[in-house]
Amino acid sequence: MTSSWLPAQAAPEAGEERFVQQVLSNRFNAAILERMPGFELPDAWLVAGCLFQTAWNLRTGQPAAAQIRDYDLFYFDPSDISEATEREVQGRLAALCADLPVVIEAKNQARVHLWYEDWFGHHYGALRSSRDGIDRFLVACTCVGLRAPTQGAAPELYAPHGLADLQAGLLRPNPKCDHPELFAAKADSYISRWPWLRVA
Numbered sequence: 001m002t003s004s005w006l007p008a009q010a011a012p013e014a015g016e017e018r019f020v021q022q023v024l025s026n027r028f029n030a031a032i033l034e035r036m037p038g039f040e041l042p043d044a045w046l047v048a049g050c051l052f053q054t055a056w057n058l059r060t061g062q063p064a065a066a067q068i069r070d071y072d073l074f075y076f077d078p079s080d081i082s083e084a085t086e087r088e089v090q091g092r093l094a095a096l097c098a099d100l101p102v103v104i105e106a107k108n109q110a111r112v113h114l115w116y117e118d119w120f121g122h123h124y125g126a127l128r129s130s131r132d133g134i135d136r137f138l139v140a141c142t143c144v145g146l147r148a149p150t151q152g153a154a155p156e157l158y159a160p161h162g163l164a165d166l167q168a169g170l171l172r173p174n175p176k177c178d179h180p181e182l183f184a185a186k187a188d189s190y191i192s193r194w195p196w197l198r199v200a
Contacts, residue, residue, distance in 0.1 A: 015163045019055060020155060023146060026054040026064035028102045032071055033155055036148035039093060041075035041106070043130045045145035045158065048072045052142050052166050056194045059169075067193050070103040074130040074145065081111035109133035122179050131158055138183045139190070140174040141165035170200040 024030045029050055036044055050071040057066045073093065077085075086108045093106050109127045116124035127133050134145045140161045147156040165172060171190065173183045191197050 015167065016157050016159070017154075019051075019144075019159075019163050019167075020146070020157055022055045022058050022064075023051050024155075025058065026050065026068075028065055028068075028071060028100055029054060029146075031100055032073070032097065032104065033146060033148050035096060036073075039073075039075075039096065041073075041077070041089065043074075043076035043109075045074045045130045045134065045147050046071065047074050047130075047134055047145040048137060048142055051144050051146060053194075055166065056169070056197070059167075060194060060196065065102075068102075070105050073104060073106045074109050074133050075106065076109045076127070076130045076133075078110040081108060081114065083111070086111065107133075120179070120182060122182075131160075134158055135160055136174065136177045138174055138177050138179065138186045140172045141170060143174065165200065169194070169197040171197055172200045 024033075029046065032046055036046070050068050053068050054064050057064055057068075075089070086106070089108070090106050093104050097104055109130050109132065112133060113124045113126040116122070124136075127136075130145070134143050137143045141163075143160050144163075144166065145158045147158070149155045159166075161174075171187045173180065187197075187199050191199075
């Protein structure tokens with residue numbers, strides 16, 4: 001499972017195609033994306049660290065999956081925002097991916113506003129989609145997501161801030177989630193694992 005999802009007739013921007021190929025070189029990303037339609041989750045996206053950290057690993061000559069702590073999956077289901085149902089989804093995905101030696105975290109973006117303030121100490125308005133959740137990561141260049149491909153197509157990339165900073169290792173605060181102390185902690189965590197990164 002590699003970049004076979006990237007057909008010759010597809011013509012994304014060169015940087016986008018390269019990034020998707022990098023992401024799919026991590027066999028766990030490729031496996032999760034391949035299985036994602038079977039999860040039957042609305043508005044499902046593979047997001048964040050497992051994507052951009054794969055690219056950072058490859059830049060520094062590390063294995064694609066090195067130092068990646070978990071694989072985050074966003075979905076959006078406003079019809080049931082209970083914590084119990086989210087736990088059930090998490091359990092179902094764990095069973096479907098039991099052969100993959102990684103942690104997969106599934107989060108219903110329709111319920112983030114219910115717990116974010118208690119967890120992080122800042123108000124968080126209700127989201128309208130999984131893309132809204134991707135838009136609010138603390139570090140702008142990490143706002144990336146991939147959606148499972150339709151038959152014969154490439155995975156759909158969502159990167160509202162583009163990919164230039166991500167590939168250059170420039171960490172900037174995201175104005176849509178302006179919490180300097182949380183940004184600083186996140187940036188420090190990334191730089192401790194990929195020392196070539198820098199705060200822009």
